[in-house]
Amino acid sequence: MWSDLPSDLLSNIFSYLSPDSLARARSTCRHWHAGAKAYLLTAIPPVPWDEPPWFLAMPMPMRNRRLSCYAHNPVHNNWHALSLHFLPDPVRLVGPIGSLVLIRPMNSTFLQLAICNPFSRQFRHLPLLNTTRTNPAVGVLVLDSSQDVQFPSFRVYVAGGMSEAPRGGAMYEPTLEIYDSRHDRWQIVGSMPVEFAVRLTVWTPNESVYSKGFLYWITSARAYCVMGFEIGTNTWRELNVPMADRLEFATLVRRNGVLTLVGGTCGQPACIWELGDGDDWGLVEKMPAELEMRFLGGKGSWGSTKCVGSDEAIYLYGCLGSGMAVWREVVDKGRWEWFWVEGCCSIGGIRVQSFPIKGVLLHPSLASSSLF
Template sequence: MWSNLPFDLLAYIFSFLSPDSLACARSANRHWHTCAKYSTETQRHHPSWFIALPTRHRGLSCYAHNPVDNNWHHLSLDFIPDTTRPIASIRGLVLFRATSTSALQLAICNPFTRQFRHLPMLKVPRTNPAVAVVESDPTHHVPVHNFKVYVAGGMSEAPAGGASYEPTLEMYDSQHDTWRVIESMPVEFAVRLTVWTPNESVYANGVIYWITSARAYSIMGFYIGSNRWRELSVPMANKLEFATLVPRNGNLTLVGGTCDGEARIWELDEDDIWCLIEKVPFELGMRLLGEKRSWGSTKCVGIDGAVCLYRDLGSGMVFWRDVDKGKWEWFWVDGCSIRGKKLQTFPIKGVLLHPNLASSCLLTV
């Protein structure tokens, strides 16, 4: 029966398989291999996976949570040649920065297919700049064909020795595999992006946004079309113990937790007004915080269709997911355990992505 199914129908069925099951299907015969290769085009129906990557070198491993069967999987990263720190996901890929050098060196990898490649060196060597990713079409969970990486600020070597803030913005284009300096920027913005801004960013409606990590929080935005900068305020900025920007339905969304134990979610409307759209259920928030009862160590990551709050590998996670065409629900996910054995906890950086087993030309250059 299976051999008589039409190609498109079989590919659609394969799109519901987890990466490990799909890998088995690909090895069955040539016809299944071809169907499995193209099944990723219909994987937009699947919820994203949470990938827990260590923030420090820990045996070149990471852990992936499959939301379909609620299981954790161990993934070896022994194919990565350098010590790295994750920055963001680009559909089925992860963007890293090398930690073996002070100057920024970026790389991309697919933890499921064990492919890895360094991006070219920047035109201007710089230390600790702000980084942002802009995808060609982030709503389709298919192999990446085009994306851009923006790098702003950072420290660069001064002509007379020493170091100075770099008041320029540089862009990498995956189609041409090259960097180019595209714009100068106010020095005060370069300083803040270098000193107070983590690598997390959000692209929404033609604007790249970064949030400062110092309280009181504020947001800096770069308009790609007009090459201009602006600053946005943050709701309850003086009361937030943590604040993170995430994408949601193509809009800019802010997640923040206060000292009274509450965590709120705001969305920026067309008039640049922050609207409160949701609160994290109190019992889930307290379960996440544990005995600390402080949001200070909380981290948050988002992707269109999901928002996740987490702390470390051993602690549980709070998810807010789009379960049915705009209907969002809250879920609790237990901390990482493999085959019933709970792992020792350690600091992680989480990314949300849709696993992809298709080969990418971006990783074979």
């Protein structure tokens, strides 16, 4: 019966499948592949997301050219291996853009960025920057996701970094450069304080958080501090961090549109603060003691902890095989709750080696995008 279903009916049935189930259905036979393809071509506008985001884990560093990344489906609570053979070079994960990820190919000393969809295996380099830069801070701003939540228009902000000096050698680059996906080009938009350029280059991991008109980065050196760029006025500012000189790890995320800080100190549970009026941080949550013990495994130190978050969830994680502590919104209960997610130790009965990872949260899609 299934092999005789008309393509339009088959496409309608496929519209109810999750991305991982749809991917398996596409590989069943030619008829199902055609039906799935027809659905993907006509699935506009996309269905609004009402499920929690997936956790996508990419090896770091990728110098040994691991050719897979791993995705956790929070609805079915299972892991999937995604082949990265379609990528021309090893890459480093920068951050999510809708259903895509912004990545940095590692075959170049200077910054080169690209976008890819690890689920549909689409990949494209962004144009080269106007100024060659080494190790700048990178930020992402989604311009308008109301029309296309899967593949929205976006801007990439690149600040600071090292560039070649006019008479040889290297210098800190005190300028800001922006890529706009609607025009597919980079533009230098102005200067920035040299001291901010230095600190963004030396002490800041690439990822950023956007909240209420500002892009924020957090320094990676103690004492931690937050550096913010106001997009409307092209001005910079600095924010203090609670317990800045005591935190063993600190990460910025965004929750319900508000800038949020996640951090932990030795002998204390991980804490979550939100930035309120007057640039004051307010404590909103602490990790439950039993979850802290399970996560740390008796180590007592948060030093190797990493964190990633979205408006819908916050994940604390370590290596691929280690478990993750998740604080997630439970919509039908109207509150946020803590969960434990087992690490990826095996897929389909095949053991997976544990290694350091960097994670992002996104809603997967197999649809085609005009960005490629």
